Amino acid sequence: MNPRKTEFVLTLIAGITGVIAGITGIASGVIVAASSESGELANAASLINTDSEALAAAGGLTVIFSIIALVLGIALLVFAVLIKRNAKLFGILTLVAGAVGFFLVGLLWIVPGVLAIIAGIMCLARKVEAL
Incomplete structure (x- = not known):
């Protein structure tokens, strides 16, 4: 009988869903950054230039945080x-990785x-x- 089977399975599922959350965050950040750079969104939403630049910066920051969350998801698979x-x-590392992810991608990391x-x-x- 494997004594740590429950912890293994929970951490494995957390790692898989963490990778999915990281990829989803990267995709959404890229979409926000790319769409904010287009003039069509600025015209349709009547955004001024500084709002469009701020939206592009937020999309870029989302991509960076999501890449870190993706690395955390891969680390959870290794853990x-x-x-x-x-x-x-590895229990402490799993606990820290689980808590840090909330600060990176928020609701995607639930x-x-x-x-x-x-x-x-x-x-x-x-x-x-x-x-």
Whole structure:
């Protein structure tokens, strides 16, 4: 019987959904940045030049934060594989990665963040009985 199977599965699902959240954030940031640069949006929404530039900057910042969130999602996949070797260390890293993602992409990180935080707490709190 695998003693850390629950933590492994939770962290694995958190990593997969984290990668999906990162890719979704990158795509939405690129769309916002690209559409704000077009003159059609500025004319249709009657945006002035500074508003259009601010929207482009926000889209670029979203792309940067989403790339970091994508890296966190990939890191969670690695942590899931390594969680059986040193549960305390990778439990702390999983907990930190789950919490940091909320600051990066906000609502896109709800599912991976909650799952990673639960898995991290389980790694730190649960005692595994030796067979």
